[in-house]
Amino acid sequence: MKKIRLVLIIFSFILFVSGFKVKASSTQLTTRTNIDTNKEWTVKFNSELNESTVTSDNLKVTDSSGNVIPVYVKLGADRKTVIVSPQVSGYAPDAKYTLTVGNEFKSVTGKSLAKSVQMEFDTINKYSDGTDYMNLPKVTSCDFEYTPLLSNEKQVFTIGTSYSGSVEYRIFVHSYSDSQDVYTELTNGYTETQDGKITSLKTLKSNDNGQKYKAIIYVRRNGQDGAHNDVNTDYDNYYVDYFRCIDSVDNGEDSYTSYDSTLSQLVDTQYNQNPVFVEAYDLNNKASKNQIKYYMDPNNFLDSYGKYQFMRLSYVDSSVTADSLNNILKGKGILEGKGQVFLDAAKESNINVAYLISQSLLETGNGQSVLANGGKRDTDGNYIFGSPAYNFFSIGAxxxxxxxxxxxxxxxxKWFTPDEAIKGGAEWIASSYINNTQTKQDTLYKMRWNPLNSGTHQYATDISWAYKQISDMIKGLKAILEQAPDIKIIFDIPQFK
Structure with a gap:
């Protein structure tokens, strides 16, 4: 991995950046674009630095909201450079940051920088599974013994590394219920593997609906300090992977469908489709292979919550009423009061009504989206096609x-009214996916991943789409089951080679 070098001839008040001379009065450098999320910056001074001034208070990285990012700042061996390592597991993709060199830096002779200097940089639109510093040990794979991990088990990591010499590892995990800067160490410092494996020293917590964990596996040459640092530790390279912790496996009466592919083959196919991971609902970043693997592995979601992405979505006759559906839709914008329309559409198109409502709530932002309220308009506020047209399922979006x-x-x-949009959208989903005799995509999981012919005919590009549907689906099911408790729910679990 290349380092980008900022050459700051500070104490003579002349500034050079990548060979270009800048006026002494300049305090804002040219914005750098398409920066790797794991990029280290090297800031070069023309005099040796007073080490006490080389701190993260004097050299900061902030995000677009002005929040300080926890980077690691280190004085270089020549004492004229400062290495700025990124936050743990790298900067966010497709994000804007500002690097600020403060005027509190001093040379060993006591000279100070007259003015602070700033440089903005934009990261590439792509998540990363780790670093790739050449000629250093690199983790190439990680297999989890427990998928999912139970909250009374200690995770076991089987680690593959590309290096001929002896190496050691240090492992931290981040729980997605904590703030993004919180990491828990599962080892006691750097540790060698036993038969290629490292067993966690700690159990981890789940929550009511399971807990996602990010694992950071650091590797370095045995007995040597790592060539790089972040706020957790020194390292030569690191690797990012994901697993899920639950309290118990739901061993209900499930059906299983076997596929003639391995999970690894399917992940490779999906990765080549450039899917995105919309972690915060407002990002559109290319997903990494290990992010895809996490959401594509059925074994991660065999608890009583996660299994709902495997629920068959065809219609189940019941005594559910429009009034009970309207209770679900109360306060949901343009969807409010449409219980009977959803019920009729579900029957006519042979779709589970709870799924139909939950997908509509998700895709329309609870009835508030542009597509749910007549569609796109021009700068004068007029509908772009001359009249309102409604789309409650983001079809073709x-x-x-x-x-x-x-x-x-x-x-x-011709979905010119909300009722036409509900019925027309249901018919489209049914014929294209749920009741399609060719693709047989009658679960959320199959709609997203199409394991029968992976990489084709998929409903969404967001890798977490099927999992995100569960919350609203369960709410709908709960309300419906109160009215019709005898409804049978069938789960169809994929099994790969």
């Missing part, structure tokens, strides 16, 4: 301009 293409799909299908 391609990422390049989702509001435009989603509106066009609704207009082309």
């Amino acid at each position: 391609f990422d390049s301009d989702s509001d435009y293409y989603g509106t066009k799909m609704a207009y082309d299908n």
Whole structure:
């Protein structure tokens, strides 16, 4: 991995950046774009530095909201450079940051920087599974003994590394219920493997619906300090992977479908489709292979919550009423009061009504989205196709301009009223996915991943889409089951080679 070097001839008040001379009065450097999320910056001074001034208070990285990012700042061996290592597991993708060199830096002779200097940089739109510093030990794979991990088990890591010499590892995990800067160590400092494995020294907590964990596996040459640092530790390279912790496995009466592919083969296929991971609902970043693997592995979701992405979505006859559905839709914008329309659409299209409602709530932002409220408008406030057209399921809403293409799909299908959009959208989903005899995509999981012919005919690009549907689906099911407790729910669990 290359380092980008900022050459700051500070104490003579002349500034050089990548060979270009800048006026002494300049305090804002040219913005750098498409920066790797694991990038280290090297700031070069023309005099040896007073080591006490080389601190993260004097050299900061802040995000676009002004929040300070916890980077690691280190004086270089020549005492004229400062190494700025990124936050744990790297900067966020497709994000804007500002690196500030403060005027509290001093040379060993006591000279100070007259003015602080800033440089903005933008990261690439891609998540990373780790670093790739050449000629150093590198973790190439990690297999978890427990998928999912139970809260009374200690996770076992089987680690593969590309290095001929002896190496040691240090492992930290981040729980997604904690703030992003909180990491727990599972080893006691750097540790060698036993038969290629490291066993955690700690158990981990789940919550009511399971808990996602990010594992950071650091590797370095045995007995040597690592060539790089973050706020956790020194390292030569690190590797990022994900697993889930639950309290118990739901051993209900499930059915299973076997596929003639390995999980690894399917992950490779999906990765080549450039899927995204919308972690905070407002990002659109290319997912990494290990993020895909986490959401694609059925074994991560065999608890009583996660299994709902494997629930069959065809219609189940019951005594559920429009009134009970309207209780679910109360306060949901344009969807409020549409219980009977959803019920009729579900029956006519042979779709589980709880799924139909939950997907609509998710795709429309609880009835508030542009597509749910007549579609895209021009700068004068007029509907782009001359009249409102409604799309409650984001059908045809391609990422390049989702509001435009989603509106066009609704207009082309003549979904000119909310009722037409509900019924027309249900019919489209049913014929294209749930009741499609060719693709047989009758679960959320199959709609997202299409394991029968992976990489084709997939409903969404977000790798977490199927899992995100569960919350609203369960709410809908709970309300419906109160009215019709005898409804049978069938789960179809994929099994790979």
